[in-house]
Amino acid sequence: MFENLSDRLQNALSKLTGKGKLTEDNVNEAMREVKLALLEADVNYKVVKDFVKKIKARAIGSEVMESLTPGQQVIKIVNEELTQMMGGQAEKLDFSGKSPAVILMSGLQGAGKTTTTGKLALKIKGMNRRPLLVAADVYRPAAIKQLETVGKQVDVPVFTMGDKISPVDIAKASIEYAKKNGFDTVIIDTAGRLHIDDSMMEEIKSIKEATNPNEILLVVDAMTGQDAVNVAKSFNENLEITGVVITKLDGDARGGAALSIRGVVDKPIKYVGLGEKLTDLEVFHPDRMASRILGMGDVLSLIEKAESAINEESARELEKKLRDQSFTLDDYLDQLQQVRNMGPLEDIISMIPGMNKSALKGVNVDEKEFDRIEAIIKSMTREEREKPEIVDKSRRERIAKGSGTNLTDVNKLLKQFKELKKMMKQFGNLSKSMKKGKMRFPFSI
Incomplete structure (x- = not known):
């Protein structure tokens, strides 16, 4: 996501960091490139114009021009203004007031509204709330069935009255049902259309009046660029x-919708969809996104991903195994799977400060390597996984055949694991020495 824009902005700003002193012409030249980069990323023209104007006004001031690091100061300003362009800070869902809280989902067909409704239910469930999904799209064939399928996958009940009842009556009935059955959040999946029309708007207005929602969220597809902004x-x-959910942001290399919506409609982006899995819905943090676009990484999101993917109990167990050096190939596979749960490796690496596209040139992030390692380890006997040193040539040939790999792959894995264990042993010995107060420098001072 934002790949093209990120490259262009970083290239434009890098020309400023190499200069000891900046002139107004230097800033104007860099801002011309920034402006072109944003326009090519399909960002709204008025939003771009205001953005560049604000940066120029701040960058040409004496505070920057007389600074010891003027280039870095300009980048800091761009980061701050980019953050403001996208909303400034993350905004939470409003659950205040009456119970149940009502969230009305709206949008055109094809934006991923029904799937996003299920993803949001899963998110809300993680907040220790009891959500109820409501099937109020009675027009699109199989829309009710789709929501029921998604509801089953996220383990959230779906309220439905079929496709012969009006959506307004379904919405009203769902709230009464939620009150009687202890649900504190009602998420209503409304009908989408292929285009905006009067009947669609009148119907959703009627649902709004009947339910008095806490939130009215609009789901838009990032891939449609300025069309998404016009829909908003x-x-x-x-x-x-009250807010926007942008889907398919992981597939949008330009980023025009995400960068324009706040400036055009003055409503926050509350969530973004970053993949097809039902867990691939994230709170939108403008400051973190700005840092990622400018190649500064996103350490906070990386930590949050690690915390949600890595089991605390297994982490403690792993620490114990590392200390007593009883780490096996099963443990190795378990750790790889937990890393994989954090998302695509390229996304994880991009969150590390300094790890932009140019820093990753020549680095081959092969997701299939995980599959090969898993197949090899699962083709071993329990004894072989616990004691890989017993795996001789004939066993290696059997494992290669059973895993659909070759002898080179098996040898490579066993060698890597041996090196890993050796490294762990060194760290274990170092830790013991430090605890016993026997730490010695390997050189004299």
Whole structure:
């Protein structure tokens, strides 16, 4: 995501960091490139114009020009203004007031509204709330069935009255049902259309009046660029939405929608969809996104991903095994799977400060390597996984055949594991020496 824009912005700004002193012409030249990069990324023209104007006003001031590191100061300003362009800070869902809280989902067909509704239910469930999904799309064939399938996958009940009842009556009935059955959040999946029309808007307005929602979230597809911004504008004028969910942001190398929406409709982006899995919905943090676009990494999101993917109990167990050097190939596989649960490796690496596209040139992130390692380890007997040193040539040939790999792959894994254990032993010995107060420098001072 933002790949093209990120490259262009970083290239434009890198020309400023190498200079000991900046002139107004240097700043103007860099801002021309920044402006072109944003326009090519399909960012709204007015948003770009305001953005560049603000940066120029701040960058040409004496505070920057007379600074010892003027280039870095300009980058700091760009980071701050980029963050403000996208909303400034993350905004939470509003659950205040009455119970159940009502969230009305809106959007056009094809934006991923029903799937996003399920993803949001899973997120809300993780907040120790009891959500209820409501099937109020009675027009699209199989829409109710799709929501029921998604509800089953996230283990959230779905309220449905079939496709013969009006969506307004379904919505009202769902709230009564939620009150009687202890659900504190109602998420209503409304009908989408292929385009905005009067009947669609009138119906969703009626649902809004009948349910008095806490949130009216608009789901838009990042891949549609400025069309997504125009859709947001129309829905906001008719419904007064409270926030936006942008889907398919992981597939959008330009990023125009995410960078334009706040400036055009003055409504926050609350969540972004970053993949097809039902767990691939994240709170939108403008400051973190700005840092990633400028190649500064996103350490906070990386930590959050690690905390959600890595089991605390297994981490303690792993620490114990590392100390007493009883780490096996089963443990190795378990750790790889937990890393994989954090998402695609390229995404994880991009969150590390300094790890932009240019820093990763020549690095081959092969996701299939995980599959090969898993197949090899699972083709071993329990004894072989616990004592890989017993794996001789004939066993290696059997494992290669059973895993659909070759002898080179098996040898490579066993060698890597041997090196890993050797390294762990050194760390274990170092830790013991430090605890016993026997730490000695390997050189004299």
